[in-house]
Amino acid sequence: MVNKTCFYCDQGTELQNLMIEIAKLEVSTLYLNKDQTHKGRCIVAFNRHVKELFQLESSELSLFIKDVSNGAMILNGIFHPDKLNYGIYGDIVSHLHVHLVPKYQESSEWGDSFINSPDQKCFLSDKEYTEIIQIIQERLQQER
Structure with missing residues (x-):
């Protein structure tokens, strides 16, 4: 389902300005966030437009x-953070996605x-993005 108000669904310039696709996973896509304030920060976005975890079938949720x-x-x-933070928001971008954010004590x-x-x-x-990807x-x- 294409949602013209969702940059994950549209796959257009707005998405490309914010992140770079790394790989298609089982039911989602892994992206590298272009803002690397948190080195290695990525986003895992579900491949179908849903807003909430509870909208997934149990098999989709598991995957x-x-x-x-x-x-x-x-x-x-790769990045050996002290902790990974997981962010699931969606009040601005209402497509199910999770931010993976490496964090360090210092x-x-x-x-x-x-x-x-x-x-x-x-x-x-561009070279640095390519190397990380x-x-x-x-x-x-x-892992596959």
Whole structure:
């Protein structure tokens, strides 16, 4: 179902300005957030437009949580954060998605929620994005 008000469904410029597709998973897509203030920050977005976890069939819910867990495990293995934060909001973008945010004790945000849209964003070069994506894709292949 295409929802013309949802950038995950539209797959257009708005989505491409915010994130880069890494891989299709079982029932979702893994994206690298272009703002890498939290190095390795990714988003796992369900492949069909739903707003809430409870709208999923039990089999879809299980597979979605597995996708989120696998993404988190891979990010943990690559970036070695002290803790991964999981953000499920949706009041602005009402398509089911989970933010995977590596956090470190020495950061100013430790002990607080991550800042979704900080004043100072950290954008990388195309080469740096490509390197991160390739490492994540390689780990995904190893897990399959």
